[in-house]
Amino acid sequence: MNEINSRLTKCFTAVFPQMSTADIPTSSTTTFEEWDSLASITLVSVVEEEFAMQIDPEDIEHFVSYQSVFDYLTAKQTA
Numbered sequence: 001m002n003e004i005n006s007r008l009t010k011c012f013t014a015v016f017p018q019m020s021t022a023d024i025p026t027s028s029t030t031t032f033e034e035w036d037s038l039a040s041i042t043l044v045s046v047v048e049e050e051f052a053m054q055i056d057p058e059d060i061e062h063f064v065s066y067q068s069v070f071d072y073l074t075a076k077q078t079a
Contacts, residue, residue, distance in 0.1 A: 004073050011046045012066060015039060028065035047073070 005025075012024045016034060019027060029035045044060055047053075051073060063069050 004070060004077065007050055008047070008066070008070055008073060011043065011050050014046050015043045025066050028067075030064075043069070051076075 009021065009024050012019065012027070013021065016024075016027070016032065016039070018034065019032060023032075027035070029040070040060065040063060044055055044063060047069065048055055053076065055072075059072065062072065
């Protein structure tokens with residue numbers, strides 16, 4: 001799980017360079033104003049590249065927080 005955390009944090013840092021590393025684990029679309037629809041698509045793209053996976057378009061709507069993305073990746077890794 002720690003590997004997923006560090007790689008996902010790297011993705012968030014790339015998409016949201018203005019966000020502090022300490023704020024990343026609690027970030028969401030409601031707590032971080034810069035996280036808009038364009039940023040969501042960019043984040044999905046970066047996550048797909050980092051984790052060498054294809055994210056189903058219908059799953060993207062659930063990517064609304066760091067935790068939700070982490071949970072998605074964790075579920076995919078254990079499946």
